[in-house]
Amino acid sequence: MACKVHTLDDKKLEKSLFGLTFKNPVGLAAGFDKDAKLYNELTAFGFGFIEIGTLTPLPQEGNPKKRMFRLSDDSGLINRMGFNNGGVKEAVERLKKNNSGIIIGGNIGKNKVTPNENAVDDYEICFNELHPYVDYFVVNVSSPNTPNLRALQDKKPLTEILVKLKTLNASKNKQRPILLKIAPDLTDSQLDDIIEIVSETKIDGIIATNTTISRENLKTSNKKLEEIGNGGLSGKPVKKRSTEVIQYLSTKSKKAFPIIGVGGIHTPEDAIEKLEAGADLVQVYTGFVYEGPGMVKKIIKKLLETNAN
Numbered sequence: 001m002a003c004k005v006h007t008l009d010d011k012k013l014e015k016s017l018f019g020l021t022f023k024n025p026v027g028l029a030a031g032f033d034k035d036a037k038l039y040n041e042l043t044a045f046g047f048g049f050i051e052i053g054t055l056t057p058l059p060q061e062g063n064p065k066k067r068m069f070r071l072s073d074d075s076g077l078i079n080r081m082g083f084n085n086g087g088v089k090e091a092v093e094r095l096k097k098n099n100s101g102i103i104i105g106g107n108i109g110k111n112k113v114t115p116n117e118n119a120v121d122d123y124e125i126c127f128n129e130l131h132p133y134v135d136y137f138v139v140n141v142s143s144p145n146t147p148n149l150r151a152l153q154d155k156k157p158l159t160e161i162l163v164k165l166k167t168l169n170a171s172k173n174k175q176r177p178i179l180l181k182i183a184p185d186l187t188d189s190q191l192d193d194i195i196e197i198v199s200e201t202k203i204d205g206i207i208a209t210n211t212t213i214s215r216e217n218l219k220t221s222n223k224k225l226e227e228i229g230n231g232g233l234s235g236k237p238v239k240k241r242s243t244e245v246i247q248y249l250s251t252k253s254k255k256a257f258p259i260i261g262v263g264g265i266h267t268p269e270d271a272i273e274k275l276e277a278g279a280d281l282v283q284v285y286t287g288f289v290y291e292g293p294g295m296v297k298k299i300i301k302k303l304l305e306t307n308a309n
């Protein structure tokens with residue numbers, strides 16, 4: 001029987017969004033279970049949904065190690081993993097055996113060797129392979145660790161990818177929700193473009209946000225930051241900017257689409273901040289690393305007590 005120590009089931013925590021019923025609104029963000037190896041075991045930590053990936057068509061090593069660093073003084077992490085994964089086909093073989101019952105998101109990207117002009121083909125391959133086995137999709141164009149990937153957030157290439165996936169989706173027996181994951185480093189005018197793109201392509205929602213390339217307002221010394229080098233910063237240092245992006249998208253679009261809020265959630269109050277800013281669901285990664293296995297239960301317990309869900 002599954003371990004229930006860190007889980008909490010209550011009908012009042014359920015949330016229906018884009019045709020799916022989430023048993024609670026706190027999910028595991030992408031990057032933790034990149035290869036769909038652990039989602040069964042991870043259900044024991046109370047998550048309402050788990051996002052696997054980022055997966056790419058071909059297996060790839062990612063960047064040389066060491067590529068993940070703790071910023072303990074800031075409760076943050078810097079990573080430059082670079083989409084290390086065993087390729088979409090291997091993940092599919094594992095997902096075929098899935099009987100976990102948990103909602104699984106499939107986060108998809110492009111291989112490092114694929115030039116941006118051909119990126120759409122990589123997203124298409126991953127989409128087709130995973131389509132029968134995941135409940136929703138996330139188009140990741142916001143990782144700072146694949147050279148030039150974030151240029152795909154520009155209107156033209158992004159619209160091309162999303163229109164392609166929408167068309168493919170329409171041709172399937174069952175349609176899966178498609179979300180777009182964005183960086184916290186976009187300007188207001190780029191966020192305005194994102195709102196327009198969601199409205200034009202009619203995708204199902206936004207995940208805000210990925211890690212940041214900013215190094216502002218950190219307690220960690222510049223010397224240490226220089227030693228660490230490039231990478232995406234996550235955890236408490238990205239919390240404020242991530243909430244701002246959610247608030248901006250929600251207000252400016254007049255709540256035109258669902259938002260999954262992620263970035264620096266370590267406590268129940270952090271989760272409530274995201275929900276109040278306009279997020280419909282939230283995800284965690286770095287907070288789970290720092291706060292440990294009881295974290296999700298603590299959050300959802302508070303959501304129940306405060307009716308903040």
Ligand SMILES: Cc1cc2nc3c(=O)[nH]c(=O)nc-3n(C[C@H](O)[C@H](O)[C@H](O)COP(=O)(O)O)c2cc1C
Nearest residue numbers: 029030031054079209210234235263264284285286
């Ligand atoms: C080590 C590490 C690896 C990550 N890998 C991915 C990834 O493969 N795809 C992705 O979309 N986001 C990835 N992320 C970003 C997280 O999903 C999340 O958006 C970000 O870390 C902000 O949330 P947090 O502050 O709760 O960690 C990764 C984050 C970390 C720390």
